[in-house]
Amino acid sequence: xxxxxxxxxxxxxxxxxxxxxxxxxxxxxxxxxxxxxxxxxxxxxxxxxxxxxxxxxxxxxxxxxxxxxxxxxxxxxxxxxxxxxxxxxxxxxxxxxxxxxxxxxxxxxxxxxxxxxxxxxxxxxxxxxxxxxxxxxxxxxxxxxxxxxxxxxxxxxxxxxxxxxxxxxxxxxxxxxxxxxxxxxxxxxxx
Amino acid sequence: xxxxxxxxxxxxxxxxxxxxxxxxxxxxxxxxxxxxxxxxxxxxxxxxxxxxxxxxxxxxxxxxxxxxxxxxxxxxxxxxxxxxxxxxxxxxxxxxxxxxxxxxxxxxxxxxxxxxxxxxxxxxxxxxxxxxxxxxxxxxxxxxxxxxxxxxxxxxxxxxxxxxxxxxxxxxxxxxxxxxxxxxxxxxxxx
DNA sequence: ATGCTAAACGGAGAATGTCTCCGATTGCAA
DNA sequence: TTGCAATCGGAGACATTCTCCGTTTAGCAT
Numbered sequence: 001x002x003x004x005x006x007x008x009x010x011x012x013x014x015x016x017x018x019x020x021x022x023x024x025x026x027x028x029x030x031x032x033x034x035x036x037x038x039x040x041x042x043x044x045x046x047x048x049x050x051x052x053x054x055x056x057x058x059x060x061x062x063x064x065x066x067x068x069x070x071x072x073x074x075x076x077x078x079x080x081x082x083x084x085x086x087x088x089x090x091x092x093x094x095x096x097x098x099x100x101x102x103x104x105x106x107x108x109x110x111x112x113x114x115x116x117x118x119x120x121x122x123x124x125x126x127x128x129x130x131x132x133x134x135x136x137x138x139x140x141x142x143x144x145x146x147x148x149x150x151x152x153x154x155x156x157x158x159x160x161x162x163x164x165x166x167x168x169x170x171x172x173x174x175x176x177x178x179x180x181x182x183x184x185x186x187x188x189x190x191x
Numbered sequence: 192x193x194x195x196x197x198x199x200x201x202x203x204x205x206x207x208x209x210x211x212x213x214x215x216x217x218x219x220x221x222x223x224x225x226x227x228x229x230x231x232x233x234x235x236x237x238x239x240x241x242x243x244x245x246x247x248x249x250x251x252x253x254x255x256x257x258x259x260x261x262x263x264x265x266x267x268x269x270x271x272x273x274x275x276x277x278x279x280x281x282x283x284x285x286x287x288x289x290x291x292x293x294x295x296x297x298x299x300x301x302x303x304x305x306x307x308x309x310x311x312x313x314x315x316x317x318x319x320x321x322x323x324x325x326x327x328x329x330x331x332x333x334x335x336x337x338x339x340x341x342x343x344x345x346x347x348x349x350x351x352x353x354x355x356x357x358x359x360x361x362x363x364x365x366x367x368x369x370x371x372x373x374x375x376x377x378x379x380x381x382x
Numbered sequence: 383a384t385g386c387t388a389a390a391c392g393g394a395g396a397a398t399g400t401c402t403c404c405g406a407t408t409g410c411a412a
Numbered sequence: 413t414t415g416c417a418a419t420c421g422g423a424g425a426c427a428t429t430c431t432c433c434g435t436t437t438a439g440c441a442t
Contacts, residue, residue: 013438016390039428050392055430153375157356157368161376164355165348177348184344185352188379204409207419230399241421246401 020057022047028068032107036065069107073131076103080135090148093139094186097162101178104166133159150191161185211248213238219259223298227256260298264322267294271326281339284330285377288353292369295357324350341382352376 026047030038040061044054058064079099083092136155143149165181217238221229231252235245249255270290274283327346334340356372 011439013390015438041428051430052392152371154368154371157372161352161355161372164352164357177345180343180345181348181352184379185375186379188375188377204418206409232399242401243421
């Protein structure tokens with residue numbers, strides 16, 4: 001065989017990066033407007049790239065969905081930090097739970113689709129660098145330390161219940177309903 | 192125009208009925224084994240009928256799924272009657288919630304798919320003759336009357352939270368986790 | 383600048399799935 | 413039996429997913 005070339009580190013090509021962002025942008029509006037089942041080829045076409053390019057950047061539909069919402073998920077994670085800094089433990093937890101419900105509620109179609117695909121909702125969130133799981137774990141830990149929450153509560157269980165609560169978004173007057181349910185979860189979690 | 196024929200009431204043909212049942216049977220095992228996304232044509236082939244026959248009996252994938260699980264849903268409804276007859280209100284409610292979680296947990300793939308499609312989980316259950324919604328409404332009403340549950344609790348909200356709880360089925364030791372969560376919901380729902 | 387090369391592109395097309403249409407078939411009633 | 417309406421089945425039109433590979437292009441070295 002011939003001499004092996006030293007693998008030179010190359011900067012990623014700017015067109016690749018630009019395409020990637022175009023795809024993400026188009027996909028985001030398309031997903032929220034028409035649901036998560038739209039044709040990926042149509043997304044590619046709208047983004048002005050070929051199907052091959054789209055599939056090279058995002059091997060699966062899930063990968064694309066996850067990439068689309070990773071930034072939003074990190075915003076949720078940032079809110080956790082903010083709440084933890086400025087609020088009492090149980091208030092921070094409640095506020096974050098409500099924010100979570102509000103956030104997920106506006107993305108119903110997408111979350112449902114992810115549910116179908118990954119079949120394990122916690123995996124869905126852990127896919128995004130554990131951002132969400134870490135957020136709720138931190139909040140719950142603090143609330144346990146302050147004595148507002150029973151010690152044997154599994155934060156991830158709470159997260160799963162929250163996802164169920166997010167389903168209320170499809171009924172009229174859902175914000176009030178969500179608030180009641182979050183309150184039920186908190187009261188039921190007391191020591 | 193010619194004389195209008197009197198619309199004679201005819202018994203459904205036996206082959207039609209048999210085909211319908213064959214399809215349901217095949218679909219049930221296929222759905223639970225390979226998820227809700229399997230090719231409907233393959234179901235038709237396995238059932239020994241043409242695609243046209245399948246689509247005539249069940250116009251959409253949802254219709255097929257709903258038909259497949261209608262019998263199981265009615266079994267859940269029957270359990271409600273049984274529990275209400277033999278248990279104290281809050282115990283009946285708890286037992287039924289646990290049964291519900293257990294039931295839904297084994298059908299993860301299907302429920303997730305239905306979620307994606309109908310996008311309103313309560314609609315999913317009301318599709319089956321309101322069996323499920325009536326069951327939980329009855330249980331909650333009784334528990335409110337006996338003073339175990341706060342009066343302003345919306346039964347459907349509780350149902351939605353339960354569906355979220357069902358997601359725990361994907362983690363090890365989920366029965367214990369589900370039990371804890373149901374308990375949290377009940378405690379949080381006290382007056 | 384210029385040439386080289388790996389990386390990225392894009393779209394044709396194979397594979398798969400959905401759903402319809404309509405000629406053939408068949409059970410039911412008279 | 414016979415007529416006919418209900419039912420059947422599968423070919424085929426259409427949509428979608430995803431891959432393959434010839435072409436293009438950005439970055440690096442000279």
